[in-house]
Each structure stands twice: as C-alpha cells, then as structure tokens.
Amino acid sequence: MAPKVLIVLTSQNVIPNTDHQTGWYLPEFAHPWKILHDAGVELTVASPKGGEAPLDPASVEMFKQDEIAVNFHKNQEPLWKNTVRLADIVPRAKEFDAIFYVGGHGPMFDLVSDPISLSLIQTFASAKKPVSAVCHGPIVFVNATTPSGEPLLRDATVTGFSNVEEDQAQLTKLMPFLLEDRLKAIPGTKYVKADQPWGEKVVVDKTYQLGGVLITGQNPASATGVGKELLKALGL
Incomplete structure (x- = not known):
C-alpha cells in the first residue's frame, strides 16, 4: 500500500497591515511534490x-x-485551489504516514500559532511519524510541544530561512519576528545553515524530543533535498 503524506499550505494571502501579497512559495511545493508523487506516494x-x-x-x-516549478504551476492548480480544511484532517490523522509544511512567508502569520496545526504536529511526532518543513515552514514547530508540554524542538538540530536571507529578500521589516531568532530561542536547539546564503541545507534529526524523524530545509534550494529525505524516512 502506498504511503500517505499530508502536505500543509498557508491560508495567509497578505502580510498584515500592508498590501504586500504573500502565501506559499512555488518551488517549495513543486519540487517535493514531484519527488513524492513520482515515487507513488x-x-x-x-x-x-x-x-x-x-x-x-x-x-x-x-x-x-x-522547469519543475513552471510545469507544476501550469498543470497542478487543483492541488492548491481545493485544499482540505485542517480541522477536517484531525479525525483522519492516523491515515497519514508523514506531514510536510511548505514554506513561504504566509506560515509566519497563520501556521505559527494555529492550534489545529500544532495539535497535528504533536500527533505525528508522538507517533514517531516524520515531520518536515522547508524554508519558513519550520516556524510551525516553534510553538509545538510534546504531550508533557516541553518544546518539541528542545535540543533538536534544525535549519530554516536565515536572517541574512530575510535581509537580502528585503522583507525583514515586514516580519513579526525572524525565523532564525525564534529557532535559536528554544532551549538547547541548535540552528545550522549553509555556508552561503541561498545554498542548500537539509537537516535530518532522529534524536529530537520524541525520537521520530525531524526534517528541515533552509530555503528554496533545499526543497528537493527535503523531498528526498522524506522519501527515505518513508522507507522508499
């Protein structure tokens, strides 16, 4: 039977108090989707x-x-036009073998504190099912906890969009906080990044709090790598 992966996208379409459009980031969905889809997931x-x-x-x-992003954008529109409401996933959570969060600036405003998302992360992590995210996606883990209330990322090694990259994207002033700073603020959490801004960096941590597999990628260049690591974690 094919493994099942839940892919979560943001619902945030503008940066609050501005007219700056935001949302999820095309290659960070397109590349992992192709890898997983082509493997029969x-x-x-x-x-x-x-x-x-x-x-x-x-x-x-x-x-x-x-090319992958362009083809995805052209041919797979129903995937993001008709998403399932997260609340409707909760009763079905056991069906899935892993969860993956696509980046973009949107998650910084909605998924970071969404109670349903946080409960799903805890459910997957407690069941030792792979939890994964790329670029700004790892922000979804900063408020996640274990069943005993400990930060899920305590003592974990993680990556995510860096402060330098945010500066270079010229969006630092529009952010409620910086992802790198929030990750570093969690006790014992080790934040790592690529040697150069925008370089690929994928981190797989199998020793974090609940002993499952935590996969994080730093930026768009890391999306393919996250997809490949997720496949490995699924045993494919």
Missing part, C-alpha cells in the same frame, strides 16, 4: 481555511526559469 493537501491556498505571486516570477 499518496498526497493530501490541506490548509487552515481549506479551499484555495494562496500562492505567493513573487515566487512564480522568481522561478519562471525553473
């Missing part, structure tokens, strides 16, 4: 509000030379 796409999950238009423009 069954994929379900969800978001906090359900329905259409907003694609960050800047990512379409930025990756118009990326």
Whole structure:
C-alpha cells in the first residue's frame, strides 16, 4: 500500500497591515511534490481555511526559469485551489504516514500559532511519524510541544530561512519576528545553515524530543533535498 503524506499550505494571502501579497512559495511545493508523487506516494493537501491556498505571486516570477516549478504551476492548480480544511484532517490523522509544511512567508502569520496545526504536529511526532518543513515552514514547530508540554524542538538540530536571507529578500521589516531568532530561542536547539546564503541545507534529526524523524530545509534550494529525505524516512 502506498504511503500517505499530508502536505500543509498557508491560508495567509497578505502580510498584515500592508498590501504586500504573500502565501506559499512555488518551488517549495513543486519540487517535493514531484519527488513524492513520482515515487507513488499518496498526497493530501490541506490548509487552515481549506479551499484555495494562496500562492505567493513573487515566487512564480522568481522561478519562471525553473522547469519543475513552471510545469507544476501550469498543470497542478487543483492541488492548491481545493485544499482540505485542517480541522477536517484531525479525525483522519492516523491515515497519514508523514506531514510536510511548505514554506513561504504566509506560515509566519497563520501556521505559527494555529492550534489545529500544532495539535497535528504533536500527533505525528508522538507517533514517531516524520515531520518536515522547508524554508519558513519550520516556524510551525516553534510553538509545538510534546504531550508533557516541553518544546518539541528542545535540543533538536534544525535549519530554516536565515536572517541574512530575510535581509537580502528585503522583507525583514515586514516580519513579526525572524525565523532564525525564534529557532535559536528554544532551549538547547541548535540552528545550522549553509555556508552561503541561498545554498542548500537539509537537516535530518532522529534524536529530537520524541525520537521520530525531524526534517528541515533552509530555503528554496533545499526543497528537493527535503523531498528526498522524506522519501527515505518513508522507507522508499
């Protein structure tokens, strides 16, 4: 039987108090989706509000030379136009073998504190099922806890979008906080990043709090690597 992976997208379409459009980031869905889909993994796409999950238009423009991203954008629109509401996933959580969060700036505003998302992360992690995220996606873990109330990421090794990259993207002032700073603020958490901004960095931690597999990727360049590590974690 094919493994099942839950892919979670943001529902946040604008940065609060601005007219700056945001959402999920095209290559960070496109590349892992292709790897998982081509390996025969069954994929379900969800978001906090359900329905259409907003694609960050800047990512379409930025990756118009990326063949995988372009083909995905052109041919797979129903995946993000018709997402399942996260609340409707809760009763079905046991069906899935892993959870993956796509990045983009949107998760910094909704998924970071979404109670249903946090409960799902705890459910997957407690069952020792792989939990994974890329770029800004790892922000979904900063408020996650173990059943005993400990920070899920305590003593974990993780990566995610760096402060330097946020500065270079010229969006630091629009963020409620910086992802790197929030990860580093969790007791014992070790934040690591690529030698150069925008370089690939994927971290697999099998010793974090609940003893499952925690997979994080730093930036868009790390999306393919996260997809490959997720496949490995599923035994494929």
